[in-house]
Amino acid sequence: MTDKAIGAEIGARIKALRLRRNYTQQHLADATAVSLNVIKGLEAGRGKLSSLIAVLRELEALDGLEQFIPIPEISPLQLARQQGKRRQRASGSRGKKETMETSEW
Amino acid sequence: MTDKAIGAEIGARIKALRLRRNYTQQHLADATAVSLNVIKGLEAGRGKLSSLIAVLRELEALDGLEQFIPIPEISPLQLARQQGKRRQRASGSRGKKETMETSEW
DNA sequence: ACATAACAGCCTTAAAAAGGTATACAAAAG
DNA sequence: CTTTTGTATACCTTTTTAAGGCTGTTATGT
Numbered sequence A, B: 001m002t003d004k005a006i007g008a009e010i011g012a013r014i015k016a017l018r019l020r021r022n023y024t025q026q027h028l029a030d031a032t033a034v035s036l037n038v039i040k041g042l043e044a045g046r047g048k049l050s051s052l053i054a055v056l057r058e059l060e061a062l063d064g065l066e067q068f069i070p071i072p073e074i075s076p077l078q079l080a081r082q083q084g085k086r087r088q089r090a091s092g093s094r095g096k097k098e099t100m101e102t103s104e105w
Numbered sequence C: 001a002c003a004t005a006a007c008a009g010c011c012t013t014a015a016a017a018a019g020g021t022a023t024a025c026a027a028a029a030g
Numbered sequence D: 001c002t003t004t005t006g007t008a009t010a011c012c013t014t015t016t017t018a019a020g021g022c023t024g025t026t027a028t029g030t
Helices: A001-022 A025-032 A036-043 A049-058 A062-067 A077-081 B003-020 B025-032 B034-045 B049-058 B061-066 B076-081
Strands: none
Touching: A001 A036, A001 A049, A001 B049, A001 B061, A025 A049, A025 A062, A025 B025, A036 A049, A049 A062, A049 B003, A049 B049, A062 B003, B003 B034, B003 B049, B025 B034, B034 B049, B034 B076
């Protein structure tokens, strides 16, 4: 699935949520204080993250958005190694380039 | 929780996902073909929806994004009334302004 | 402790989104 | 069928983001 397709799918779902509430694009625009054009754009898969958040709030779908990115838990191994200190930056030069993937757990 | 706070939270989670994989912002930028500045912006809660999608793909977190907006099911009542035809537009003038909320199910 | 690389912040230019307005079409209401 | 009105499309102006580069700070590996 391409990026564009995913954007379109998100737009379609926003529209479905709106229609489910029988909201007008104009009503959503007024309620969220963004312009009508932005609503149209979002339903077409374009737009800013901030606009998306505003619209999802009005559609009461924000809980889903907050859960869409899981909070990564600290690897027990790492936790043991560094005594609870979380990484603030990616590892430098000599750190393996193989990105360690999902291993190391 | 304000819109800004939610944006910041999303940015923080993206960063956490990236660090969990030990990716560099630069590495992410190269892999997604967006600029380093965009990565910084996203981790700060700003940016376009398309950028977010590209980054989440690289972080293999797209499945979450596709599920974040539920596919609204058709109200059985509506389905009965209109013989399966889904609404394509919101209801007009004399349709109650009270937006029918989540009732009518 | 030192050197290095990751990252934040700021700048400039180009591109895209947002805000606004006007027209055109079609779904829905009467 | 007729009218109403929600939505799409197009255009213009303003604002924000993207791209690329440069500097200062600091976590991190050695």
